[in-house]
Amino acid sequence: MIGSIEVRGLSRTFHTTVRRPGLMGAVRSLVNPERVAKDAVSDITFDVAPGELLALLGPNGAGKSTTIKMLTGILTPTSGEARVAGVVPYQERERNARNIGAVFGQRTQLWWDLPVRESFAILRDIYDVPEDEHRTRLREFDELLDLSSFWDTRVRHLSLGQRVRSDLAAALLHDPRVVFLDEPTIGMDVVVKEQVREFLRYQVEQRGRTVLLTTHDMTEVERLAERVVLINHGRLVLDGTLDEIRRKFGSTWQVRVTLADPHAPVEALPGMVLVRHEGPQVVFGPDGPTAPAMHQALKQVIERYEVTDIALDEADLEDVMRAAYVQAGDE
Numbered sequence: 001m002i003g004s005i006e007v008r009g010l011s012r013t014f015h016t017t018v019r020r021p022g023l024m025g026a027v028r029s030l031v032n033p034e035r036v037a038k039d040a041v042s043d044i045t046f047d048v049a050p051g052e053l054l055a056l057l058g059p060n061g062a063g064k065s066t067t068i069k070m071l072t073g074i075l076t077p078t079s080g081e082a083r084v085a086g087v088v089p090y091q092e093r094e095r096n097a098r099n100i101g102a103v104f105g106q107r108t109q110l111w112w113d114l115p116v117r118e119s120f121a122i123l124r125d126i127y128d129v130p131e132d133e134h135r136t137r138l139r140e141f142d143e144l145l146d147l148s149s150f151w152d153t154r155v156r157h158l159s160l161g162q163r164v165r166s167d168l169a170a171a172l173l174h175d176p177r178v179v180f181l182d183e184p185t186i187g188m189d190v191v192v193k194e195q196v197r198e199f200l201r202y203q204v205e206q207r208g209r210t211v212l213l214t215t216h217d218m219t220e221v222e223r224l225a226e227r228v229v230l231i232n233h234g235r236l237v238l239d240g241t242l243d244e245i246r247r248k249f250g251s252t253w254q255v256r257v258t259l260a261d262p263h264a265p266v267e268a269l270p271g272m273v274l275v276r277h278e279g280p281q282v283v284f285g286p287d288g289p290t291a292p293a294m295h296q297a298l299k300q301v302i303e304r305y306e307v308t309d310i311a312l313d314e315a316d317l318e319d320v321m322r323a324a325y326v327q328a329g330d331e
C-alpha cells in the first residue's frame, strides 16, 4: 500500500570471523578461521500505517539499524519479507529509493566539499524534481529549519545541528512518502532538537509522511510517537501505544511526601513499596499487581502519616522502558 511499511518474519544473520588472542592465535585464525553466526534481527513482524510515526526502540545492539538497513535496501534479509510503499526494498533498490528518504544521524549523505545548496541541486537532478517544485519545497524547509543561514557553507564546515538539518532537507527534497530516521537528533543541543522535532511533526501531520524513527531519547518518543515497537537481542518484544506500554510495564506513579515529623518511623504500606526515605522526604511506589489505584495510594499515605506536602508523579518513560527491557530478558 502507498506509504505503508510491512515487515513479516524478517531476519538477518551476520557471519563473522573470530580472532583468537595472541600471536599463535592470530596465525591459527589465519590458517583455520573460526566463523560465528550472529542473529542481529530474528523473525520480526510489524506494520507502520500510512501517515503514522512509529518509534523503533531497543538497547544498543538490539538490531534497530540492521532493520532499517533492510527496509532501505542496503542489506538483504536472511529470511522473511518486507514491503515499503508496496516495494520489496532489497529487490528493487532504485524504485524503493524514489519512495523513501533516509537520515542516519551519525553519517551524512551530502557532498562533503560542496556547499549545502549545491548538494540539494544535485539531488534535484538525480530525482528529476521540477525546478519550481524544488524551489517551493526548499522555501518550506528553510522556514522550518532555518537553512538559508548556512546553506552556502561547505558541508565539511557545518556544525552537527546544521549538518543534520541539511540532511533532513536533502532526504525529503524528492517528496518521499516514507522516511527512515536512525537517531536523527543524536548529539544535538535542546534548541535544535526541538526544531527538528517540530519539522518531523509537520511532515507527518501536514504532509502525511510515514516515519520510522529510532532514538534513545525518550523525550523525543513522548513528543513524537504514539506507537512504539521495542526490540531486544534482535527479537520483537513489544508493539503497542505508549499508553499500553505504560500500563503494562509502568510502575506508573510515585507518591512523594514531606513528613511533619522527620523522625517518625516509616514503613511500606499495603500494595506499596518504600522507594526512598531521607529525613522528612519519603517516596512510595506501587508494589506490582497488588498496587492500589493512584487515588487510593494517596488516601492511604495521608491516613497513615501526618504530612506537610504531598505530590503524585507519573513514572517517566525512561523508567518504563527500562522495566520493559528487563522483563523482556535483560538490559
Ligand SMILES: Nc1ncnc2c1ncn2[C@@H]1O[C@H](COP(=O)(O)OP(=O)(O)OP(=O)(O)O)[C@@H](O)[C@H]1O
Residues within 6 Å of the ligand: 014, 015, 016, 038, 039, 040, 058, 059, 060, 061, 062, 063, 064, 065, 066, 067
Ligand atoms: N555488518 C555486521 N557484521 C557483523 N555483525 C553486525 C554487523 N552489523 C551489525 N552487527 C551486529 O548486529 C547486532 C545488531 O546491531 P545494530 O547496529 O542493528 O543494533 P542497534 O539496535 O542499531 O544498536 P545501537 O543502538 O547501538 O545503534 C549487534 O550485535 C551488531 O554487533
